[in-house]
Amino acid sequence: MVKVFAYDDSADVANSVAQYIIKIQDEVLASAPTFKLAVSGGSLGKVLKRGLIENDENQAKIQWGKWEVYFSDERLVPLDHEDSNYGLFNEMVLSTLKAKALTLPKVYTIDESLLKEDGSKDVEIAEAYSKILPAKLDLILLGCGPDGHTCSLFPGHELLKERSKTIANITNSPKPPPRRITFTFPVLEAASSICFVAEGAGKAPILTQIFSEAKSGLPCELVNATGVPTAWFVDTAAVKGVPVTVSKF
């Protein structure tokens, strides 16, 4: 089932995403020792900072020590590089927790020792990450690129059909940097829940394609079709003119 939650204000989007994450965290931790979630890069970083870190009420409800954090995709650059999705999560979330001496989540990064300038170990990086990935994630937080990509699964790319690997490497990402690793559809399909965050008028044209009845085959549309409970948190600008029914979480 796909639900779309829309708000006029970006602060309300961030707060609602945080409350949604906390709800799933609480449900999972009622019967499991850890909450396993995956985060994405891009604009999601600021949303997490605003909703989970800058909002004291939300932050107090987060059991950071029981979180296991994975990355839905990662750019094959050093972890402290400005393009790294871990680097973004560190800057937006972990750095504040460290500064406040709060308990840190367990964060699963790529094996940086395998990063080579010529990309000769990129396949190994993907294989190594697939070995630390759990069989099922409780929640995957995704972004939606202006071309409809999510994770590092791009429109029309052969990786959309990948079924044998859970993590694949890509050498020709149309969005820089070109070398990345990404979840494949079997990982997305196995998740307990998925949440997209998309904001800004610039996302309205692609959301119109994703939510129209005509099949576009866009990666985000394919995620919506997996049958995994999926929530979209958007601002009203992103869904202006989009053929979808919206509500509030």
Ligand SMILES: O=C1O[C@H](COP(=O)(O)O)[C@@H](O)[C@H](O)[C@H]1O
């Ligand atoms: O390259 C990437 O882009 C997508 C979408 O980013 P956004 O800034 O348009 O939200 C992101 O979800 C992904 O993790 C990242 O590597």
